[in-house]
Amino acid sequence: MTTRIGFVLFDGAEELDWVGPWEVLASWSRLCPDDDVQVCTLAPRDGPVRCANGMRVLADHTWEDAPPLDVLVYPGGPGVAEQLGDEAVRAFVRGVAAQGALMTSVCTGSLMYADAGLLDGRPATSYWASLNDLARLGTGVQVRADERFVDDGAVITAAGVSAGIDMALHLVARLHSPERARQLRRHIQYDPAPPV
Amino acid sequence: MTTRIGFVLFDGAEELDWVGPWEVLASWSRLCPDDDVQVCTLAPRDGPVRCANGMRVLADHTWEDAPPLDVLVYPGGPGVAEQLGDEAVRAFVRGVAAQGALMTSVCTGSLMYADAGLLDGRPATSYWASLNDLARLGTGVQVRADERFVDDGAVITAAGVSAGIDMALHLVARLHSPERARQLRRHIQYDPAPPV
Numbered sequence: 001m002t003t004r005i006g007f008v009l010f011d012g013a014e015e016l017d018w019v020g021p022w023e024v025l026a027s028w029s030r031l032c033p034d035d036d037v038q039v040c041t042l043a044p045r046d047g048p049v050r051c052a053n054g055m056r057v058l059a060d061h062t063w064e065d066a067p068p069l070d071v072l073v074y075p076g077g078p079g080v081a082e083q084l085g086d087e088a089v090r091a092f093v094r095g096v097a098a099q100g101a102l103m104t105s106v107c108t109g110s111l112m113y114a115d116a117g118l119l120d121g122r123p124a125t126s127y128w129a130s131l132n133d134l135a136r137l138g139t140g141v142q143v144r145a146d147e148r149f150v151d152d153g154a155v156i157t158a159a160g161v162s163a164g165i166d167m168a169l170h171l172v173a174r175l176h177s178p179e180r181a182r183q184l185r186r187h188i189q190y191d192p193a194p195p196v
Numbered sequence: 197m198t199t200r201i202g203f204v205l206f207d208g209a210e211e212l213d214w215v216g217p218w219e220v221l222a223s224w225s226r227l228c229p230d231d232d233v234q235v236c237t238l239a240p241r242d243g244p245v246r247c248a249n250g251m252r253v254l255a256d257h258t259w260e261d262a263p264p265l266d267v268l269v270y271p272g273g274p275g276v277a278e279q280l281g282d283e284a285v286r287a288f289v290r291g292v293a294a295q296g297a298l299m300t301s302v303c304t305g306s307l308m309y310a311d312a313g314l315l316d317g318r319p320a321t322s323y324w325a326s327l328n329d330l331a332r333l334g335t336g337v338q339v340r341a342d343e344r345f346v347d348d349g350a351v352i353t354a355a356g357v358s359a360g361i362d363m364a365l366h367l368v369a370r371l372h373s374p375e376r377a378r379q380l381r382r383h384i385q386y387d388p389a390p391p392v
Contacts, residue, residue: 016219016384019251023212023357026249039250048254053222054235055215058244058252107385128385148389160385161219165358170391181392188212189303189324189356192388193344195366196377 003175005029005071006096007041008109009049009059012079016161017106021073024168024184028176031187035176042066052077063092069101071171075164076107076127083112084137090116103155104171106164110157114138122152127160165190199371201225201267202292203237204305205245205255208275212357213302217269220364220380224372227383231372238262248273259288265297267367271360272303272323279308280333286312299351300367302360306353310334314351321346323356361386 005025007018022039029037043049043059050056061067074093083089093116097103105113110126113119114137123142126134135143144150149158149167151174158167169190173181201221203214218235225233239245239255246252257263270289279285289312293299301309306322309315310333319338322330331339340346345354345363347370354363365386369377 014219015215015222019211019215019219022249022251023210023215026211026251030249041251053218053226054256055218055222055237056254058254060250128382148387148391162361162384162386162388166389166391173392178392185390185392186324188358190358190388190390191344192358192386192390193362194381194386194388195344195362196369196374196381 001036003035003037003070004067005037005039005073006066006069007039007073008075009041009043009057010079010083011050012052012077012082013049013075014052014077014107014161015055017075017077017109017164018073020162020164021104021106021168021171023188024165024172025073027187028172028180028184031184032180035180040067052079068099069096071102071104072096074103074105074109074112076105076109076111076160080108080111084115093118097154104158104167105156106158106167107160110134111137113155113157114141118155119157122155123150124152124155124157125150125159126157197232199231199233199266200263201233201235201269202262202265203235203269204271205237205239205253206275206279207246208248208273208278209245209271210248210273210303210357211251213271213273213305213360214269216358216360217300217302217364217367219384220361220368221269223383224368224376224380227380228376231376236263248275264295265292267298267300268292270299270301270305270308272301272305272307272356276304276307280311289314293350300354300363301352302354302363303356304329306330307333309351309353310337315353318348318351319346320348320351320353321355322353
């Protein structure tokens with residue numbers, strides 16, 4: 001059975017928030033065709049999306065014509081601020097969740113999930129500078145400041161930016177196996193050694 | 197004085213190879229305007245570039261109309277195979293090096309540098325699966341299999357895919373200061389914790 005993974009794009013999305021998980025999950029799709037994983041990008045409308053630091057990307061679908069999804073990846077970035085309180089964005093997020101998709105976020109993407117009510121009463125995390133907003137936007141969100149990602153079953157939220165790589169490897173381990181996740185970790189030579 | 201950093205794009209470039217350093221260096225440009233850093237992307241020709249896993253990007257310039265550069269970032273990916281031995285690509289790479297630019301690579305991007313003769317007699321690294329090719333393409337390349345990145349002054353080569361993030365943080369420390377690099381590390385919340 002096909003696993004369809006959609007990546008939400010929007011103006012002001014932080015580049016690595018979504019390209020980190022993309023690298024892991026789209027490589028999974030490419031390198032392991034027998035696992036039957038499909039990935040696609042979803043933008044609010046046609047035309048190039050301009051990410052937070054100026055990268056311009058063409059998405060595969062608009063939010064309106066998005067195919068049915070098994071997993072959603074919602075990145076963060078400065079662009080999230082404009083989405084909070086927007087009923088169209090809330091409706092899109094709630095609609096994907098209502099399909100039964102596994103909802104995942106990176107960085108301040110979790111603020112949009114909180115704003116849409118998806119995190120009420122749940123443990124969750126976000127970008128280190130946005131943890132207060134996470135608590136404020138939802139009701140009874142159990143903020144986990146020290147976790148790299150929080151898997152609460154139907155929702156997985158990751159910490160800031162680069163944490164999406166760790167979350168995506170966890171996702172592969174959960175959806176397939178730790179062995180497959182280790183294989184993809186090796187593919188991206190993910191033996192991090194921050195020099196500062 | 198402005199520091200101009202150009203990111204080479206091409207069909208089949210591995211997404212994280214260049215978006216990892218892009219996140220670090222383009223965030224540096226955006227968050228620290230007084231440091232006067234400019235970033236841009238460079239494609240062989242007009243039109244969308246299709247990266248290795250299907251991400252479609254619009255570049256800021258073509259290789260032909262590239263502005264003068266102080267730093268080049270050359271990613272790897274399956275697309276590099278087609279470039280090896282191509283005199284036009286060799287001429288582009290040698291031309292940027294001849295301007296005095298600091299030449300950096302991620303993953304199999306170093307194979308193109310070796311192919312253009314830039315690594316002859318130098319220590320260098322590459323993707324873990326391509327270290328034999330690195331030795332074969334250059335003359336007297338001192339292959340460093342266990343380094344996350346190798347800084348040989350005029351050329352910095354990084355290991356595979358995610359190693360570009362570590363290399364970019366090193367680059368910020370070298371061009372500005374370890375303090376600035378730590379600030380950007382905090383910005384991308386780079387406290388990696390691979391779950392597998």
